[in-house]
Amino acid sequence: MSAADTGGSQVKSAVRTVELLEYFAGRPGMHSLAAVQEAVGYPKSSLYMLLRTLVELGWVETDATGTRYGIGVRALLVGTSYIDGxxxxxxxxxxxxxxxxxxxxxxxxxxxxxxxxxxxxxxxxxxxxxxxxxxxxxxxxxxxxxxxxxxxxxxxxxxxxxxxxxxxxxxxxxxxxxxxxxxxxxxxxxxxxxxxxxxxxxxxxxxxxxxxxxxxxxxxxxxxxxxxxxxxxxxxxxxxxxxxxxxxxxxxxxxx
The missing domain is CATH 3.30.450.40 (GAF domain)
Incomplete structure (x- = not known):
């Protein structure tokens, strides 16, 4: 299911968040905003805001320049919890x-x-x-x-x-x-x-x-x-x- 198929803005945001995390999980390393935008197809401005929110929450990390993004440590904690439970x-x-x-x-x-x-x-x-x-x-x-x-x-x-x-x-x-x-x-x-x-x-x-x-x-x-x-x-x-x-x-x- 794509974000476009969902019924409300909150649900759309949740779907986009999951899709972003799955994108990073499947592609190790750091990625530019342009590369991520090309892959997921979200509007650049809303993608940037979503990425910044995920960075603040620890789900996504940035490099020293703050312009490249990758999966964050929070994803590891959730994955470990899944295995442990x-x-x-x-x-x-x-x-x-x-x-x-x-x-x-x-x-x-x-x-x-x-x-x-x-x-x-x-x-x-x-x-x-x-x-x-x-x-x-x-x-x-x-x-x-x-x-x-x-x-x-x-x-x-x-x-x-x-x-x-x-x-x-x-x-x-x-x-x-x-x-x-x-x-x-x-x-x-x-x-x-x-x-x-x-x-x-x-x-x-x-x-x-x-x-x-x-x-x-x-x-x-x-x-x-x-x-x-x-x-x-x-x-x-x-x-x-x-x-x-x-x-x-x-x-x-x-x-x-």
Missing amino acids: DEVVAAARPTLDRLSDDTTETIHLARLDGTNVVYLATRQSQHHLRPFARVGRRLPAHSTSLGKALLATYTDDQVRGMLPPTLAALTEHTITDREALIEELHAVREQGYAVDREENTLGLRCFGIAIPYRTPARDAISCSVPVARLTPDHEQMIKDLLFDARDRLTLATRRL
Whole structure:
């Protein structure tokens, strides 16, 4: 919904505020007023006043010149509050810790948000060679094992309604055709887990599995391993441990 579709000035202002914060959240760094105005399309004068208000409240920050803008510390505080208060994250902590210890690899818990997955919790690999990850990271669902595991809990027609016919390529291995992705989702449903074959990051393979405490699933866990360290035995162990973790998380979240 755009600000133009809202009924009153107060609602319009609220919508514009959220849209601005989402703009900054998706584009790290500092941005000029002209760049922000071009992206969001608001009148320059009202955009400037809204930005100044958000700066005063701590939701937006400026650089030393006062002419460039970026996300503020208040957004971090709200994001941290969301993670701290989430019942699934709390229930999953013991299982994530155990899975991390058993696999010695990087473990993620993520949630489907539209056509993306957002990372809610991470356990870093115990190895020197390990993937970069952070809580709050947002990635396209079609390019990750987490996202594919979650999309597989929807019907084919629902997936078609969610995703465009052509999907963005993050690497040369990313599935960019929606129908090809849907075919892979059939295999995901049959085998119970999804695989990211260097589709999001070159040199990295990930295995993901959905947590079925609701249908369609909202959350999933994954294990990421550098291809250089992945052997057939290690891969099978990871899959077995993910299924075990899924069963424990299903019990832990059954009342949520």
